[in-house]
Amino acid sequence: MREIKSVEIVQAVAGLCGKAACALPADILAGLQRARDAEESAQGRAILQELLENAALAGSKMLPLCQDTGLAVVFVDWGQAVRLSGASLEEAVNEGVRRGYGEAFLRKSVVNEPLFERKNSGDNTPAIIHLRQVPGDRVKIVLCPKGGGCENKSMLRMLVPADGVQGVKRVVHDAVLAAGAGACPPFVIGVGVGGDSELAMINAKRALLRSIDEIHPDPRYARLEEELLAVVNATGIGPQGFGGRITALKVNVEFAPAHIASLPVAVSINCHAARHAGIVI
Ligand code: SF4
Structure with missing residues (x-):
């Protein structure tokens, strides 16, 4: 042992x-750069440029x-x-x-x-x-x-199986509308589907750790992630809430087995400072 x-x-x-x-993960940085280049709103592009400058300064000077x-x-x-x-x-x-x-x-x-x-x-x-x-x-x-701003916008809804994919989309849509500018978009959004109430929330948060470049291994959930991102970006909230097409960089979904009567859906929102760092010992 x-x-x-x-x-x-x-x-x-x-x-x-x-x-x-201090150091934003490389996939998030690249995602912000792609977002800046793709954003249609001039104000949104300017905000994304500022977020990139902020991230570059933080990383080079090791400031938060x-x-x-x-x-x-x-x-x-x-x-x-x-x-x-x-x-x-x-x-x-x-x-x-x-x-x-x-x-x-x-x-x-x-x-x-x-x-x-x-x-x-x-x-x-x-x-x-x-x-x-x-x-x-x-x-x-x-x-x-x-951060407290985005953590405060977490959401858990206990759906029933008949709510299905549309129900999941409705929960994510509602969570993002309630979050608005208060959670500092553009977001990375973790969604936990299934499990029970507490496992769904943990899975939503765990989903935030997955690279935004990683495609879900289950093609059904990969498609769901794309559809959820489209729902979120159709809200028009945009970078920092100033309007635009890019409200989130990615939606990551984790699922777990659930009770036959339950379809828990949990949403955990990460702000543009989508921070995490890891080590293997
Ligand atoms: S950027 Fe994130 S951590 Fe900072 S105030 Fe906004 S929500 Fe909180």
């Missing part, structure tokens, strides 16, 4: 915090893409042939977030108690951790800092 010390997890997560906050450096959402795929020594995984991830957000001078955006006191935890912990056990002796960690 392979052993990984908790300090390795701490260092890995700490490194991902600065990287994710946005002042909202987000809640640290951490996806861990833990190989079952790996044993963790030292602190627990939760402690190690949180220590990594604490160090990473501190060392890179990222805004701390977490309150300990959400309703009454709302006191900032001071170090951006605790992280939200999604753990899966997978075959093998590797550990994959992906950090997805999620």
Whole structure:
């Protein structure tokens, strides 16, 4: 059995915090460039050019893409042939977030108690951790800092099977209309179809991690992704809500088996700062 010390997890997560906050993934950058060239609205094109300049500056100076450096959402795929020594995984991830957000001078955006006191935890912990056990002796960690503006526009609807594809399109359309400029378009949109209520939401967020250049392996869902993108871009919201054809760069769908009576549909919206960074240990 392979052993990984908790300090390795701490260092890995700490490194991902600065990287994710400052360096937009290459597929998103290329998507923004294509969007700038394709956008029909002059104002939309100008906004996209500014977003590209912002991303270039952030990447070259290692400054955050946005002042909202987000809640640290951490996806861990833990190989079952790996044993963790030292602190627990939760402690190690949180220590990594604490160090990473501190060392890179990222805004701390977490309150300990959400309703009454709302006191900032001071170090951006605790992280939200999604753990899966997978075959093998590797550990994959992906950090997805999620800004409040776009996270607030998440949507879950529990449809019934008879709602079908049209129902899924209606939910995504409604979510995007409700989001509007408030979630800082152009978006990358994750959609979770099936599962139960909480699995659909997790899959929607997991879908945000997939490259926008990747075509869904199931041709039915690949077609659905294209049709959903067309629905979203027909809203005319456009870059930063100033009007235009490009409201989203991509819609990624993840599906899961569901109850015979249920068709859960979850939508997670990522803003133009569609940040995530990963490492395999
Ligand atoms: S939605 Fe995204 S770009 Fe807009 S303020 Fe939040 S993190 Fe920044």
